[in-house]
Every structure is written in C-alpha cells, then in structure tokens.
Amino acid sequence: xxxxxxxxxxxxxxxxxxxxxxxxxxxxxxxxxxxxxxxxxxxxxxxxxxxxxxxxxxxxxxxxxxxxxxxxxxxxxxxxxxxxxxxxxxxxxxxxxxxxxxxxxxxxxxxxxxxxxxxxxxxxxxxxxxxxxxxxxxxxxxxxxxxxxxxxxxxxxxxxxxxxxxxxxxxxxxxxxxxxxxxxxxxxxxxxxxxxxxxxxxxxxxxxxxxxxxxxxxxxxxxxxxxxxxxxxxxxxxxxxxxxxxxxxxxxxxxxxxxxxxxxxxxxxxxxxxxxxxxxxxxxxxxxxxxxxxxxxxxxxxxxxxxxxxxxxxxxxxxxxxxxxxxxxxxxxxxxxxxxxxxxxxxxxxxxxxxxxxxxxxx
Numbered sequence: 448x449x450x451x452x453x454x455x456x457x458x459x460x461x462x463x464x465x466x467x468x469x470x471x472x473x474x475x476x477x478x479x480x481x482x483x484x485x486x487x488x489x490x491x492x493x494x495x496x497x498x499x500x501x502x503x504x505x506x507x508x509x510x511x512x513x514x515x516x517x518x519x520x521x522x523x524x525x526x527x528x529x530x531x532x533x534x535x536x537x538x539x540x541x542x543x544x545x546x547x548x549x550x551x552x553x554x555x556x557x558x559x560x561x562x563x564x565x566x567x568x569x570x571x572x573x574x575x576x577x578x579x580x581x582x583x584x585x586x587x588x589x590x591x592x593x594x595x596x597x598x599x600x601x602x603x604x605x606x607x608x609x610x611x612x613x614x615x616x617x618x619x620x621x622x623x624x625x626x627x628x629x630x631x632x633x634x635x636x637x638x639x640x641x642x643x644x645x646x647x648x649x650x651x652x653x654x655x656x657x658x659x660x661x662x663x664x665x666x667x668x669x670x671x672x673x674x675x676x677x678x679x680x681x682x683x684x685x686x687x688x689x690x691x692x693x694x695x696x697x698x699x700x701x702x703x704x705x706x707x708x709x710x711x712x713x714x715x716x717x718x719x720x721x722x723x724x725x726x727x728x729x730x731x732x733x734x735x736x737x738x739x740x741x742x743x744x745x746x747x748x749x750x751x752x753x754x755x756x757x758x759x760x761x762x763x764x765x766x767x768x769x770x771x772x773x774x775x776x777x778x779x780x781x782x783x784x785x786x787x788x789x790x791x792x793x794x795x796x797x798x799x800x801x802x803x804x805x806x807x808x809x810x
Contacts, residue, residue: 584788696728
C-alpha cells in the first residue's frame, strides 16, 4: 500500500482512525530550519474535529509531538517523525459496520482489494489520515514562506448552490478565519452555515468547492511532461478524502472562450515578465509563470448520513444500514487546511527539485 508522497521533500503518513495514534515521517526537510511543535499545532487546530457546531463532535486535541529530526529547536536534515495520539476513539460505534459495507465509502472496495479491512471508522481510509498531511504541510508552508517568500491559503468558495464572491488575488487569511465555515464572503458564509446546520439536523450532508491560492511562486517551478505542476497539484487534491473534481485557472469555463479571448498576453516591466490577465492560474506548460497560482477542488457530500440506506453485508446479502458515530455534515471547513497542506507539499517538492536541477537561475 502506497502511503508516501513527494520526491525530494517526501512524506509517509501512518496510523488508523481508531488506533493508538496517527502521524507522519517527513524526509528531505533541509537542516537548520527553526521548528518546534508550536509551528505545527495551529494548522492541526484548524483541521481538528470538535472546533465548531458544523463539524464532527469527536473530541480530539490533536496535540502533536516531534519524536525525531530536530535538535535545540532546529531541523537536523534527518527524518522528522510527528505523532498525534488518538484520545476519543469509539470503535464500538462502528460494530454494525464489521459485517455491512457503508454506501459510498471505501469499505467494499478496500475488502475487494485486500481481503480484509479495519471497520473501526474506516481505519486507514478515514479522513483522520490527513492529520499527517497537515502536520507535514505546516513544515512545508514554513519553508516556503521563510526561504522562498511564498504565501499559501485556501477558502470555501461554494457550499451546495451558495457561491461566495472572493478574489484569489486579494483575499486575506483573517477574512477566511473570521467565521466557522472559512469563507471570506461574510454574507455567503452565514447562508452556508445555515445550509450545513439544516443538513446536519436532517441527518444529511452537503458538498462544495475549496479554492486554493499560492502567491509569490517564482517562474520556473514544475516540469513540462509528466510532472507538470498542474498534474501534481491535481493528484495531490484528488488524493484528499471526498474530493471529486479539480480545475486550475479558468478551468472548465475556458471552453466558452476562443483562443484569442483566453490567452494571457506577456508584458515586461523593470526586467520582469508578467501577464495582465491570469486565466492560466499561474501555470503554463506545466511550469509556474510567476503569477498567482489558483485552483478549485470540489468535495462531495459526506458519505455517512443518518438515514437508512440499501447496502450489502460481507456475505453479499442485501440489507440496510443507518449511519452511526460522529461525522461532519460538510467537509469544507476542515478541508481548507488540508488543501493548503497538499499545495505546500507539492510546491516545496518542486522548489527543491528546481534548485537541485537549475540552481537559482530564473529570468
């Protein structure tokens, strides 16, 4: 089972939803980066359950421990092992799932592939696996910010049919964090919250779109064939739980334009190249062009709903199953730090690869 991501900055996540804990090993982090648990914990706090009335009520502090890879508050250049212990696991809530497959979960497909599964909260296929991604992403974000001047953020763009008005070029982190749904459009955010609360009360769930943004990415990151920056970002986002779609820049709307309308013209000013428009989303030919990088990831409604649905059991007999346990009625508020983390992991890997291949030479 592949649990690793990245090349030069490589992470391996481990652990199950209702086991002793979850975590990540980060290999390839450069030495001498100032790093303590305090640099990582705020990102995990944004991801953790129980943070508001519209997310899972599971009570986890998600306190991170650095087990290796640092000395006197700085990275050593050796593997960094991060651990978060599970505190509020309730595997008994999933006892019926031991013999029944949850609709639209990985239960059946996991069993079809491996011949067995951890039915306690989904085990390895649980969204709790993303703790390791977010913890590693916090390190990547710090590296990108301090050594490359890159800022990464994400926000909820749409919930159900409710769309926010927000400009990825100007949206600010404090606007995103000003409400529990993490939408910078306050009026839309209030409507989104009411929609999520309504779905939760009905035992249902809703999906939506998270926009990811990276500012300050220099031209030249990425590669022109299989490791396009667009391709690696797409893989990163589509590896997240409940993700169902990815588009960058003008995305699918580009089919409504002609080539003349869609092209981003080049201009030069003070020895630097820029594009007055940014329909490419900051990437052309798989390589960053220096403009703000922005994309959108669609997340489906959470598969666990508190109503009875048709399913089959492990003996492939028709039966029914009603959701149990503690679940999010909408993944979007907690998906925001996940999208940021995966963006950071892709960009720091390509930053290091670019430096190794081309040095610091850019136009």
